Amino acid sequence: MWCNVGFAVDINLYCATTNMNTRDVTTKEVEYKELRPSHFTVTIEITSPGKVLTRLKGSAETGYMWSPYIGTIDDNIIRLNHKHSKLKERGTDFIIDRISGMFTMNSHLDIDREDYKKWWMQKTGTCTSIKKQI
Amino acid sequence: MVDAKNRNMHKYKKTNLVLVLTVLITVFFQGFVKAEIIKWTDCKIIKDTWGESIWKVVQEKQNPNKPFDEQEYLKYENERYEYINRTFDIDKKILTYERKEKDEDLYINKSNFEIKDENTFTIVEQYEYLSNPKYNTETKKFESDETNVGVKYIIYNLIDSTMTYFDYRGSGRTLERIQKCKSNYSPSTGETNDIASSGTAFFINNRGNLITNNHVVEGCKLSKINYFNKEYDTNLISTDKTLDLALLKVDLEPKDFISFSNKEPKKRQLVIVAGYPLGQFLSDDLKINEGKISSLKGFENNSNEITVDLAINPGNSGGPIVDENGQLVAVAVAGMSKEVTEGISFGIKSSAVTNFLKTNKISPDIKLTSFSMNDEKVNQLLEESTVYIFCE
Numbered sequence: 169m170w171c172n173v174g175f176a177v178d179i180n181l182y183c184a185t186t187n188m189n190t191r192d193v194t195t196k197e198v199e200y201k202e203l204r205p206s207h208f209t210v211t212i213e214i215t216s217p218g219k220v221l222t223r224l225k226g227s228a229e230t231g232y233m234w235s236p237y238i239g240t241i242d243d244n245i246i247r248l249n250h251k252h253s254k255l256k257e258r259g260t261d262f263i264i265d266r267i268s269g270m271f272t273m274n275s276h277l278d279i280d281r282e283d284y285k286k287w288w289m290q291k292t293g294t295c296t297s298i299k300k301q302i
Numbered sequence: 303m304v305d306a307k308n309r310n311m312h313k314y315k316k317t318n319l320v321l322v323l324t325v326l327i328t329v330f331f332q333g334f335v336k337a338e339i340i341k342w343t344d345c346k347i348i349k350d351t352w353g354e355s356i357w358k359v360v361q362e363k364q365n366p367n368k369p370f371d372e373q374e375y376l377k378y379e380n381e382r383y384e385y386i387n388r389t390f391d392i393d394k395k396i397l398t399y400e401r402k403e404k405d406e407d408l409y410i411n412k413s414n415f416e417i418k419d420e421n422t423f424t425i426v427e428q429y430e431y432l433s434n435p436k437y438n439t440e441t442k443k444f445e446s447d448e449t450n451v452g453v454k455y456i457i458y459n460l461i462d463s464t465m466t467y468f469d470y471r472g473s474g475r476t477l478e479r480i481q482k483c484k485s486n487y488s489p490s491t492g493e494t495n496d497i498a499s500s501g502t503a504f505f506i507n508n509r510g511n512l513i514t515n516n517h518v519v520e521g522c523k524l525s526k527i528n529y530f531n532k533e534y535d536t537n538l539i540s541t542d543k544t545l546d547l548a549l550l551k552v553d554l555e556p557k558d559f560i561s562f563s564n565k566e567p568k569k570r571q572l573v574i575v576a577g578y579p580l581g582q583f584l585s586d587d588l589k590i591n592e593g594k595i596s597s598l599k600g601f602e603n604n605s606n607e608i609t610v611d612l613a614i615n616p617g618n619s620g621g622p623i624v625d626e627n628g629q630l631v632a633v634a635v636a637g638m639s640k641e642v643t644e645g646i647s648f649g650i651k652s653s654a655v656t657n658f659l660k661t662n663k664i665s666p667d668i669k670l671t672s673f674s675m676n677d678e679k680v681n682q683l684l685e686e687s688t689v690y691i692f693c694e
Contacts, residue, residue, distance in 0.1 A: 213455075215424045216416030221455055223473045236453045236470040238426055251451040255430055 178220075181210040181264070183271060183295035185230065191288050193277065206230045210264075210295065214241065222248050222262075237262055254278065258285070269294045338392035342463055342483035345386035347379050349480035388465070388483065390415065390423060390458070397425070397458075415458070423458040431471070460487050500692035502577035502621035502634070503527060503550065505559035511664055512550040513655060514620030514691055515635055516541045519548045522693035527552060528586075529689050536691070540662045545606060545650060546635055547658050548620075550691075558686035560622050561667040562652045563629035567608050571595045573631050575612045575649075576684040577621030588685055593645070601636070606654040608632050611645035621688060623649045628675050628683040630655070 184205035191198045206229035212222045220241045226233035237260075239248035244266055251259040258276035265271070271294065274287035347353075357375050361368065384402040391398070399411045415423045431452050435444035453470040463485040467478045501518035505511065512527070519525045520543075525536045529552075536550040574592045593612035600607020610623065614637045623632040632649025659666045675683070 214418075215426050215455060216418045219416060219426065221426055221453060221470065223470065223475070225473050233473065235473040238428065238453060251428060253430075253433075253449055253451065255428055255451060 178214045179210075179212040180298050181212070181295040182298045183208055183210055183293055185273075185291045185293040187290075187292040189290040189292070191286060191290075193288055204229075205293070208233055209298075212241070212246070218242065220246065220248070222246075224262075234260065252278075261287075264295055269296055271295055340390040340392065340460065340485065340487045342388040342390075342465075342485050343385070345388065345465065345481045345483035347376055347479065348464075348482050349477070350376070350379060351476060351478050353379060353479075386481065386483075388458075392417070397423070418457075421460040423460070425454070425456040425458075427454045427456075428452070429454060460485070463487070500578065500690065501617060501619040503689050503691040504576075504620075504622040505556040505687045505689070506562075506630075506659070507559050507664070507667055508555055510552045510554050510556065511539075512536065512552060512689070512691075513622075513633060513659075514548050514550065515633065516543055516546045516548045518620045518691060519550070519693075524694040525550065525691055526694050527689040527691050529554065529556070535694075540658075542658050545654055545658055547633065547650060547655060549659065549662055549664065556687060558683050559667070560624060560628065560630050560683070560687045561669045562656060563625055563627075563631055564668050565625075567595050567598060567631050567651065569595055569598065571631070572626055573610055573612065573623050573649075574626070574628075574680060574684070575610075575614060575618065575621055575623045575634055576688045577614075577618035577634060578690045579613075579615035579617040586690070588688055590681060590684055595631075596645075600648045604648075606651055607635070607648045608651055610647050610649055612647050613645075614647035614649075620691065622684070624680070624684070626674070626680070628680045629669055 184207045186203055186205050188201045188203055189198055190201075207227050208230045209225045209227075210222060211225070212220050215221050218240055220239055222237040222239065223235040224233040224237070234250055234252055237248035237250040239246065239262075241247075246264040246266060248262040248264075249259050250262065251257050257278040260273060260275045262273045263271060271292065273291040275289040276285070277288050354370070354372065354375060358370050361370060382403055384404055385400070386402075387400045389398040389400075390396075395414055395417070397413050397415045399409075399413070401409045403409070413425060413427075415425050418424045428451055430449040432444060432446035433448040433450045435446040437443075438445045450471070455468040455470060455475075457466045457468075458464075459466070463483045465479075465481045465483070467480070469476045469478045501514055503512040503514035503518070506513055519538060519541070525538065526533050527536055528534075534552045534554055536552045539549045539551055541548045572592060572594055574590060576588055576590045578586075579589055591613055593610055595608050596611050597609035599605055600609055608631070610632070612623070612634075614621075614634050618634045619636075621634040622630055623634055625631050630652045632651050633655055635648050635650050637647035656666050656668070
């Protein structure tokens with residue numbers, strides 16, 4: 169009776185984090201680290217034109233990854249945000265460049281101070297579009 | 303031979319002209335404003351994953367030998383509610399949710415929805431939930447120091463009138479609930495089967511009788527009027543599809559009503575029209591404007607109509623066209639498309655309205671003598687006798 173409800177996942181991505189950068193909240197210094205690529209998958213559902221709901225599936229290389237993300241999509245960029253504990257928090261921004269496939273994932277602290285508006289942890293890497301393997 | 307050809311050409315041109323005019327007039331004949339409202343009523347739960355899991359735990363404690371019966375659970379759950387209704391306002395993208403639980407107050411909630419495609423609406427909403435909650439026996443509530451943020455994804459399918467609610471927590475997704483409703487929406491035509499229309503009507507006596515066009519009330523289960531900021535239900539007494547007239551009654555004594563002129567209309571006679579063009583979307587104030595009678599016949603030589611150069615727009619339908627003394631000359635009914643013509647509108651003659659009323663055993667108030675009225679008094683008369691009529 170409800171088989172025509174959209175279970176379909178519209179976009180599947182296979183991503184690898186290659187860099188992890190951290191900003192010290194007191195000294196404000198950024199430490200850049202290169203990682204051995206750690207893979208995870210991204211499933212994106214289009215909920216209405218230009219709007220998406222996204223889940224991340226971690227792997228043994230990444231460990232558990234927080235979800236869900238909501239955001240927008242256009243020809244060039246997918247902009248997503250995940251709030252972990254509170255609705256009012258800044259959360260994590262996950263931005264994927266659809267042309268190059270490069271992504272940045274910026275995590276913010278849940279403290280409402282001018283100093284902390286910048287990310288404290290940043291992951292960067294690359295995503296490629298995939299079809300379901302099995 | 304030449305004459306015959308010319309006659310045929312003339313006939314051909316005339317046929318084409320009639321065809322074009324018919325199309326034009328049909329376009330404008332819709333003297334109402336159609337609102338894009340989809341109503342879902344009598345919604346029933348047909349799947350409730352979370353409720354089922356709770357029910358199972360409770361039932362297993364009370365009677366461990368009895369297997370879970372989904373139909374019994376859904377019957378119990380649905381009987382809790384007198385009704386669950388949803389109304390989608392497509393223009394404003396607002397969903398109004400109404401739920402009446404037995405022995406409880408009516409719960410109403412409004413939320414914004416998105417249009418995914420022509421047959422699917424969606425709502426995506428973040429919410430906080432308790433992380434690792436523990437049951438407090440003193441407060442009898444689940445409590446936790448921590449919260450997490452999840453996402454509700456609700457899909458409204460207009461084809462089968464179902465609401466499907468998914469819950470996203472972490473990287474998981476759960477189908478939480480499905481409800482199936484009755485709907486006024488037809489997926490094949492993309493239209494609702496109870497047209498929400500609006501127009502104008504006016505009082506013809508102090509007993510609450512109203513005149514409007516048939517096409518304003520046609521297909522409407524209940525027409526309501528707004529009279530001095532108060533809504534009243536109307537009773538439809540009689541209609542005449544050919545004349546395009548409808549007679550209604552409302553239980554109120556109006557402050558004033560419109561009398562009928564006993565004089566025949568004349569070309570170039572000054573007339574005044576009152577109404578609600580474009581419904582109350584334009585404004586809720588009565589619009590009054592004036593013009594002149596240009597012909598004593600209507601479209602295709604219709605002798606029941608007059609042609610006027612008044613600005614009559616959709617929503618004016620059913621409004622009074624009066625003379626300088628505020629007496630009824632005609633009822634606004636239709637006009638020609640403004641894209642091609644200018645200042646050609648039609649009104650049903652007051653004599654035709656009189657015949658319609660007499661056949662329905664209502665005596666119209668015909669003034670044998672007319673006293674001149676100043677502009678202010680005519681305006682007051684129209685304000686107190688003309689009403690906004692709409693389909694509920």
